[in-house]
Amino acid sequence: MPPAKRRERLSTEERREQLLALGTDLFSSRSFDAISIDEIATAAGISKGLLYHYFPTKRDFYVAVVERAVENLHTATAPDPGLDPAAVLVASLDAYLDYVVTFAEGWSALLRAGIGADSVVNALVETSRTRFVERTIANLPIDSERAADPLVRIAVRGWVGFVEAATLDWLERDDVDRRALRDLLAGALPGALAAAGVTLA
Protein backbone atom coordinates (compact mmCIF):
# COMPACT_ATOMS: atom_id res chain seq x y z
CA MET A 1 0.00 0.00 0.00
CA PRO A 2 1.58 3.33 -1.01
CA PRO A 3 1.96 5.95 1.72
CA ALA A 4 -0.47 8.85 1.72
CA LYS A 5 0.96 11.76 -0.21
CA ARG A 6 0.73 14.37 2.49
CA ARG A 7 -0.47 14.63 6.01
CA GLU A 8 -4.11 15.66 5.96
CA ARG A 9 -5.49 17.90 8.67
CA LEU A 10 -8.20 15.90 10.38
CA SER A 11 -10.08 16.43 13.61
CA THR A 12 -9.39 14.00 16.45
CA GLU A 13 -12.60 12.13 15.71
CA GLU A 14 -11.97 12.02 11.96
CA ARG A 15 -8.41 10.81 12.50
CA ARG A 16 -9.61 8.05 14.80
CA GLU A 17 -12.21 6.99 12.25
CA GLN A 18 -9.60 7.04 9.48
CA LEU A 19 -7.30 4.84 11.55
CA LEU A 20 -10.07 2.36 12.40
CA ALA A 21 -11.05 2.11 8.73
CA LEU A 22 -7.42 1.57 7.79
CA GLY A 23 -7.02 -1.05 10.53
CA THR A 24 -10.13 -2.89 9.35
CA ASP A 25 -8.63 -2.94 5.89
CA LEU A 26 -5.17 -4.10 7.04
CA PHE A 27 -6.35 -6.74 9.51
CA SER A 28 -8.98 -8.06 7.09
CA SER A 29 -6.31 -9.54 4.85
CA ARG A 30 -3.47 -10.25 7.28
CA SER A 31 -2.96 -11.31 10.86
CA PHE A 32 -2.02 -9.22 13.89
CA ASP A 33 1.56 -10.51 13.92
CA ALA A 34 2.09 -9.78 10.22
CA ILE A 35 1.46 -6.04 10.53
CA SER A 36 3.89 -3.60 12.16
CA ILE A 37 3.24 -0.24 13.79
CA ASP A 38 5.55 1.30 11.18
CA GLU A 39 3.39 -0.04 8.38
CA ILE A 40 0.20 1.28 9.98
CA ALA A 41 1.69 4.76 10.45
CA THR A 42 3.05 4.81 6.89
CA ALA A 43 -0.27 3.68 5.41
CA ALA A 44 -2.09 6.36 7.41
CA GLY A 45 0.44 8.99 6.34
CA ILE A 46 1.13 9.99 9.92
CA SER A 47 4.09 9.70 12.31
CA LYS A 48 4.40 6.80 14.73
CA GLY A 49 4.21 9.41 17.48
CA LEU A 50 0.79 10.56 16.34
CA LEU A 51 -0.42 6.96 15.96
CA TYR A 52 0.70 6.24 19.54
CA HIS A 53 -1.25 9.29 20.64
CA TYR A 54 -4.45 7.56 19.46
CA PHE A 55 -3.48 3.97 20.28
CA PRO A 56 -0.64 3.51 22.80
CA THR A 57 0.19 -0.02 21.53
CA LYS A 58 -0.48 -2.17 18.47
CA ARG A 59 -2.68 -4.33 20.67
CA ASP A 60 -4.78 -1.31 21.71
CA PHE A 61 -5.21 -0.53 18.04
CA TYR A 62 -6.18 -4.11 17.23
CA VAL A 63 -8.68 -4.24 20.09
CA ALA A 64 -10.33 -1.01 18.85
CA VAL A 65 -10.47 -2.40 15.29
CA VAL A 66 -12.03 -5.67 16.51
CA GLU A 67 -14.53 -3.75 18.63
CA ARG A 68 -15.56 -1.71 15.60
CA ALA A 69 -15.69 -4.81 13.37
CA VAL A 70 -17.96 -6.60 15.84
CA GLU A 71 -20.30 -3.59 15.91
CA ASN A 72 -20.35 -3.46 12.12
CA LEU A 73 -21.08 -7.19 11.92
CA HIS A 74 -23.98 -6.89 14.34
CA THR A 75 -25.40 -3.93 12.44
CA ALA A 76 -25.02 -5.71 9.09
CA THR A 77 -26.74 -8.86 10.34
CA ALA A 78 -29.51 -7.13 12.33
CA PRO A 79 -32.89 -8.81 11.77
CA ASP A 80 -35.34 -7.08 9.45
CA PRO A 81 -38.54 -6.87 11.51
CA GLY A 82 -40.63 -7.12 8.34
CA LEU A 83 -39.55 -10.70 7.67
CA ASP A 84 -40.78 -13.97 9.15
CA PRO A 85 -38.33 -15.96 11.36
CA ALA A 86 -37.10 -18.30 8.61
CA ALA A 87 -36.44 -15.37 6.25
CA VAL A 88 -34.68 -13.44 9.05
CA LEU A 89 -32.36 -16.38 9.58
CA VAL A 90 -31.50 -16.64 5.89
CA ALA A 91 -31.01 -12.86 5.53
CA SER A 92 -28.78 -12.72 8.61
CA LEU A 93 -26.67 -15.64 7.39
CA ASP A 94 -26.29 -14.01 3.97
CA ALA A 95 -25.11 -10.78 5.62
CA TYR A 96 -22.78 -12.79 7.87
CA LEU A 97 -21.23 -14.59 4.89
CA ASP A 98 -20.85 -11.27 3.01
CA TYR A 99 -18.90 -10.01 5.97
CA VAL A 100 -16.82 -13.14 6.42
CA VAL A 101 -15.88 -13.29 2.74
CA THR A 102 -14.86 -9.61 2.74
CA PHE A 103 -12.68 -9.91 5.84
CA ALA A 104 -11.71 -13.56 5.43
CA GLU A 105 -8.10 -13.49 6.63
CA GLY A 106 -8.69 -11.21 9.57
CA TRP A 107 -11.82 -13.10 10.57
CA SER A 108 -10.04 -16.49 10.47
CA ALA A 109 -7.11 -15.11 12.45
CA LEU A 110 -9.45 -13.58 15.02
CA LEU A 111 -11.42 -16.79 15.58
CA ARG A 112 -8.21 -18.81 15.71
CA ALA A 113 -7.02 -16.36 18.38
CA GLY A 114 -3.80 -15.57 16.53
CA ILE A 115 -3.25 -12.55 18.70
CA GLY A 116 -2.69 -14.80 21.64
CA ALA A 117 -3.50 -14.61 25.27
CA ASP A 118 -5.43 -11.41 24.81
CA SER A 119 -8.26 -11.65 27.28
CA VAL A 120 -9.78 -8.36 26.03
CA VAL A 121 -10.09 -9.64 22.46
CA ASN A 122 -11.35 -13.03 23.66
CA ALA A 123 -13.97 -11.25 25.76
CA LEU A 124 -15.08 -9.15 22.77
CA VAL A 125 -15.50 -12.27 20.63
CA GLU A 126 -17.33 -14.11 23.41
CA THR A 127 -19.66 -11.15 24.02
CA SER A 128 -20.38 -11.02 20.32
CA ARG A 129 -21.29 -14.73 20.31
CA THR A 130 -23.60 -14.20 23.28
CA ARG A 131 -25.37 -11.40 21.38
CA PHE A 132 -25.84 -13.72 18.40
CA VAL A 133 -27.23 -16.43 20.68
CA GLU A 134 -29.68 -14.01 22.28
CA ARG A 135 -30.75 -12.54 18.97
CA THR A 136 -31.22 -16.02 17.49
CA ILE A 137 -33.33 -17.16 20.44
CA ALA A 138 -35.40 -13.96 20.31
CA ASN A 139 -36.15 -14.68 16.64
CA LEU A 140 -37.35 -18.25 17.26
CA PRO A 141 -41.09 -18.89 16.92
CA ILE A 142 -41.30 -20.43 20.39
CA ASP A 143 -42.92 -19.30 23.64
CA SER A 144 -40.95 -17.49 26.34
CA GLU A 145 -40.82 -20.53 28.62
CA ARG A 146 -39.12 -22.61 25.91
CA ALA A 147 -36.86 -19.67 25.05
CA ALA A 148 -35.64 -19.62 28.67
CA ASP A 149 -34.84 -23.36 28.72
CA PRO A 150 -31.08 -23.77 29.43
CA LEU A 151 -30.89 -26.67 26.97
CA VAL A 152 -32.24 -24.41 24.22
CA ARG A 153 -29.63 -21.82 25.06
CA ILE A 154 -26.85 -24.48 24.91
CA ALA A 155 -28.23 -25.77 21.60
CA VAL A 156 -28.19 -22.27 20.07
CA ARG A 157 -24.71 -21.59 21.48
CA GLY A 158 -23.64 -24.89 19.90
CA TRP A 159 -25.19 -23.83 16.62
CA VAL A 160 -23.19 -20.57 16.66
CA GLY A 161 -20.11 -22.80 17.09
CA PHE A 162 -21.37 -24.87 14.15
CA VAL A 163 -21.69 -21.75 11.98
CA GLU A 164 -18.16 -20.61 12.82
CA ALA A 165 -16.53 -24.01 12.35
CA ALA A 166 -18.37 -24.85 9.13
CA THR A 167 -17.64 -21.40 7.68
CA LEU A 168 -13.93 -21.58 8.57
CA ASP A 169 -13.76 -25.01 6.91
CA TRP A 170 -15.65 -23.73 3.85
CA LEU A 171 -13.28 -20.75 3.46
CA GLU A 172 -10.37 -23.16 3.03
CA ARG A 173 -12.10 -25.06 0.22
CA ASP A 174 -13.38 -24.12 -3.21
CA ASP A 175 -15.71 -27.02 -3.88
CA VAL A 176 -18.93 -25.89 -2.19
CA ASP A 177 -20.89 -22.89 -3.34
CA ARG A 178 -21.96 -20.21 -0.97
CA ARG A 179 -25.67 -20.85 -1.25
CA ALA A 180 -25.20 -24.53 -0.31
CA LEU A 181 -23.22 -23.43 2.75
CA ARG A 182 -25.87 -20.86 3.69
CA ASP A 183 -28.62 -23.50 3.42
CA LEU A 184 -26.55 -25.91 5.52
CA LEU A 185 -26.09 -23.28 8.24
CA ALA A 186 -29.79 -22.36 8.22
CA GLY A 187 -30.89 -26.00 8.19
CA ALA A 188 -28.65 -26.99 11.08
CA LEU A 189 -30.54 -24.72 13.50
CA PRO A 190 -33.87 -26.60 13.49
CA GLY A 191 -31.81 -29.81 13.69
CA ALA A 192 -30.03 -28.61 16.83
CA LEU A 193 -33.29 -27.38 18.36
CA ALA A 194 -35.01 -30.70 17.63
CA ALA A 195 -32.18 -32.38 19.55
CA ALA A 196 -33.08 -30.05 22.45
CA GLY A 197 -36.71 -31.13 22.24
CA VAL A 198 -37.99 -28.07 20.36
CA THR A 199 -39.85 -28.66 17.10
CA LEU A 200 -40.25 -25.58 14.95
CA ALA A 201 -43.51 -25.17 13.10
Place this chain on the structure above:
Amino acid sequence: MPPAKRRERLSTEERREQLLALGTDLFSSRSFDAISIDEIATAAGISKGLLYHYFPTKRDFYVAVVERAVENLHTATAPDPGLDPAAVLVASLDAYLDYVVTFAEGWSALLRAGIGADSVVNALVETSRTRFVERTIANLPIDSERAADPLVRIAVRGWVGFVEAATLDWLERDDVDRRALRDLLAGALPGALAAAGVTLA
Protein backbone atom coordinates in the same frame (compact mmCIF):
# COMPACT_ATOMS: atom_id res chain seq x y z
CA MET B 1 1.11 -29.60 45.73
CA PRO B 2 3.95 -30.50 48.17
CA PRO B 3 7.40 -31.04 46.65
CA ALA B 4 8.59 -34.61 46.22
CA LYS B 5 10.60 -35.66 49.25
CA ARG B 6 13.71 -36.80 47.44
CA ARG B 7 14.91 -37.01 43.91
CA GLU B 8 14.01 -40.40 42.55
CA ARG B 9 16.32 -42.16 40.12
CA LEU B 10 14.34 -42.57 36.95
CA SER B 11 15.39 -43.53 33.44
CA THR B 12 15.14 -40.83 30.77
CA GLU B 13 11.90 -42.35 29.47
CA GLU B 14 10.40 -42.72 32.96
CA ARG B 15 11.32 -39.14 33.84
CA ARG B 16 9.73 -37.83 30.66
CA GLU B 17 6.56 -39.82 31.40
CA GLN B 18 6.53 -38.54 34.98
CA LEU B 19 6.83 -34.94 33.75
CA LEU B 20 4.07 -35.36 31.15
CA ALA B 21 1.75 -36.89 33.78
CA LEU B 22 2.55 -34.02 36.12
CA GLY B 23 1.97 -31.48 33.34
CA THR B 24 -1.39 -33.04 32.47
CA ASP B 25 -2.31 -32.72 36.12
CA LEU B 26 -1.12 -29.10 36.46
CA PHE B 27 -2.56 -27.81 33.16
CA SER B 28 -5.87 -29.62 33.70
CA SER B 29 -6.81 -27.27 36.51
CA ARG B 30 -4.94 -24.07 35.58
CA SER B 31 -3.92 -22.17 32.48
CA PHE B 32 -0.51 -21.96 30.82
CA ASP B 33 0.15 -18.47 32.14
CA ALA B 34 -0.74 -19.38 35.72
CA ILE B 35 1.99 -22.03 36.07
CA SER B 36 5.69 -21.24 36.37
CA ILE B 37 8.72 -23.33 35.47
CA ASP B 38 9.75 -23.15 39.14
CA GLU B 39 6.46 -24.67 40.22
CA ILE B 40 6.76 -27.49 37.68
CA ALA B 41 10.31 -28.33 38.80
CA THR B 42 9.35 -28.20 42.49
CA ALA B 43 6.30 -30.40 41.94
CA ALA B 44 8.44 -32.91 40.04
CA GLY B 45 11.11 -32.83 42.75
CA ILE B 46 13.84 -32.00 40.24
CA SER B 47 16.04 -29.00 39.50
CA LYS B 48 15.06 -26.43 36.90
CA GLY B 49 18.22 -27.45 35.06
CA LEU B 50 17.04 -31.05 34.74
CA LEU B 51 13.56 -29.89 33.65
CA TYR B 52 15.16 -27.73 30.94
CA HIS B 53 17.11 -30.77 29.80
CA TYR B 54 13.81 -32.47 28.94
CA PHE B 55 11.87 -29.38 27.83
CA PRO B 56 13.95 -26.32 26.87
CA THR B 57 11.04 -23.89 27.50
CA LYS B 58 7.69 -23.86 29.30
CA ARG B 59 6.04 -23.70 25.88
CA ASP B 60 7.88 -26.86 24.74
CA PHE B 61 6.61 -28.56 27.87
CA TYR B 62 3.06 -27.35 27.27
CA VAL B 63 3.14 -28.49 23.63
CA ALA B 64 4.30 -31.98 24.70
CA VAL B 65 1.55 -32.14 27.34
CA VAL B 66 -1.11 -31.09 24.81
CA GLU B 67 0.22 -33.63 22.31
CA ARG B 68 -0.06 -36.37 24.92
CA ALA B 69 -3.52 -35.16 26.03
CA VAL B 70 -4.78 -35.24 22.43
CA GLU B 71 -3.48 -38.80 22.03
CA ASN B 72 -5.14 -39.84 25.28
CA LEU B 73 -8.42 -38.25 24.22
CA HIS B 74 -8.39 -40.07 20.89
CA THR B 75 -7.61 -43.36 22.58
CA ALA B 76 -10.34 -42.83 25.19
CA THR B 77 -12.97 -42.01 22.56
CA ALA B 78 -11.97 -44.68 20.03
CA PRO B 79 -15.01 -46.42 18.53
CA ASP B 80 -15.82 -49.89 19.84
CA PRO B 81 -16.14 -51.98 16.65
CA GLY B 82 -18.72 -54.21 18.36
CA LEU B 83 -21.29 -51.42 18.54
CA ASP B 84 -23.68 -50.06 15.91
CA PRO B 85 -23.10 -46.47 14.67
CA ALA B 86 -25.62 -44.80 17.00
CA ALA B 87 -24.15 -46.59 20.03
CA VAL B 88 -20.61 -45.72 18.92
CA LEU B 89 -21.58 -42.05 18.81
CA VAL B 90 -23.08 -42.13 22.30
CA ALA B 91 -20.14 -44.08 23.76
CA SER B 92 -17.62 -41.69 22.17
CA LEU B 93 -19.48 -38.65 23.47
CA ASP B 94 -19.63 -40.16 26.96
CA ALA B 95 -15.88 -40.75 26.88
CA TYR B 96 -15.35 -37.23 25.53
CA LEU B 97 -17.40 -35.70 28.35
CA ASP B 98 -15.54 -37.82 30.94
CA TYR B 99 -12.35 -36.36 29.60
CA VAL B 100 -13.62 -32.78 29.42
CA VAL B 101 -14.99 -32.87 32.97
CA THR B 102 -11.71 -34.27 34.32
CA PHE B 103 -9.55 -31.67 32.62
CA ALA B 104 -12.10 -28.86 32.51
CA GLU B 105 -9.87 -25.84 33.19
CA GLY B 106 -7.05 -26.93 30.94
CA TRP B 107 -9.45 -27.97 28.19
CA SER B 108 -11.30 -24.63 28.27
CA ALA B 109 -8.02 -22.70 28.27
CA LEU B 110 -6.71 -24.78 25.36
CA LEU B 111 -9.80 -24.24 23.19
CA ARG B 112 -9.87 -20.54 24.06
CA ALA B 113 -6.21 -20.46 22.99
CA GLY B 114 -5.03 -18.95 26.26
CA ILE B 115 -1.45 -19.76 25.39
CA GLY B 116 -1.63 -17.26 22.59
CA ALA B 117 -0.22 -17.10 19.15
CA ASP B 118 1.22 -20.58 19.38
CA SER B 119 0.90 -22.01 15.92
CA VAL B 120 2.18 -25.41 17.07
CA VAL B 121 -0.56 -25.77 19.66
CA ASN B 122 -3.19 -24.44 17.24
CA ALA B 123 -2.04 -26.99 14.66
CA LEU B 124 -2.29 -29.82 17.21
CA VAL B 125 -5.85 -28.83 18.09
CA GLU B 126 -6.81 -28.45 14.44
CA THR B 127 -5.30 -31.84 13.55
CA SER B 128 -7.22 -33.38 16.42
CA ARG B 129 -10.48 -31.89 15.11
CA THR B 130 -9.74 -33.26 11.65
CA ARG B 131 -9.24 -36.73 13.13
CA PHE B 132 -12.60 -36.46 14.91
CA VAL B 133 -14.25 -35.37 11.67
CA GLU B 134 -12.76 -38.30 9.75
CA ARG B 135 -13.63 -40.79 12.44
CA THR B 136 -17.18 -39.46 12.67
CA ILE B 137 -17.65 -39.70 8.91
CA ALA B 138 -16.17 -43.23 8.85
CA ASN B 139 -18.73 -44.26 11.47
CA LEU B 140 -21.73 -42.94 9.53
CA PRO B 141 -24.04 -45.53 7.96
CA ILE B 142 -23.72 -43.93 4.50
CA ASP B 143 -22.09 -45.06 1.26
CA SER B 144 -18.59 -43.93 0.29
CA GLU B 145 -19.82 -41.48 -2.33
CA ARG B 146 -21.91 -39.62 0.24
CA ALA B 147 -19.04 -39.82 2.73
CA ALA B 148 -16.80 -38.03 0.21
CA ASP B 149 -19.31 -35.20 -0.38
CA PRO B 150 -17.63 -31.88 0.61
CA LEU B 151 -20.90 -30.61 2.11
CA VAL B 152 -21.04 -33.67 4.38
CA ARG B 153 -17.49 -32.95 5.50
CA ILE B 154 -18.36 -29.30 6.24
CA ALA B 155 -21.48 -30.42 8.14
CA VAL B 156 -19.47 -32.82 10.31
CA ARG B 157 -16.77 -30.19 10.87
CA GLY B 158 -19.53 -27.81 11.89
CA TRP B 159 -20.91 -30.43 14.26
CA VAL B 160 -17.49 -30.79 15.93
CA GLY B 161 -17.64 -27.01 16.44
CA PHE B 162 -21.15 -27.48 17.86
CA VAL B 163 -19.88 -30.10 20.33
CA GLU B 164 -17.04 -27.85 21.51
CA ALA B 165 -19.15 -24.69 21.82
CA ALA B 166 -22.09 -26.41 23.53
CA THR B 167 -19.76 -28.24 25.94
CA LEU B 168 -17.85 -25.06 26.85
CA ASP B 169 -21.16 -23.31 27.51
CA TRP B 170 -22.43 -26.26 29.56
CA LEU B 171 -19.26 -26.29 31.70
CA GLU B 172 -20.01 -22.74 32.82
CA ARG B 173 -23.54 -23.63 33.96
CA ASP B 174 -24.97 -25.99 36.54
CA ASP B 175 -28.55 -26.25 35.33
CA VAL B 176 -28.31 -28.99 32.70
CA ASP B 177 -27.41 -32.54 33.53
CA ARG B 178 -24.74 -34.36 31.67
CA ARG B 179 -26.99 -36.91 30.04
CA ALA B 180 -29.19 -34.16 28.57
CA LEU B 181 -26.08 -32.53 27.11
CA ARG B 182 -24.85 -35.85 25.71
CA ASP B 183 -28.23 -36.49 24.05
CA LEU B 184 -28.21 -32.96 22.61
CA LEU B 185 -24.72 -33.49 21.15
CA ALA B 186 -25.66 -36.88 19.71
CA GLY B 187 -28.98 -35.61 18.32
CA ALA B 188 -27.42 -32.57 16.64
CA LEU B 189 -25.40 -34.79 14.27
CA PRO B 190 -28.33 -36.25 12.29
CA GLY B 191 -29.81 -32.73 12.30
CA ALA B 192 -26.65 -31.29 10.71
CA LEU B 193 -26.46 -34.14 8.20
CA ALA B 194 -30.10 -33.70 7.24
CA ALA B 195 -29.28 -30.06 6.47
CA ALA B 196 -26.55 -31.42 4.15
CA GLY B 197 -29.09 -33.64 2.42
CA VAL B 198 -28.16 -36.89 4.17
CA THR B 199 -30.94 -38.76 5.97
CA LEU B 200 -29.72 -41.40 8.40
CA ALA B 201 -31.71 -44.60 8.60
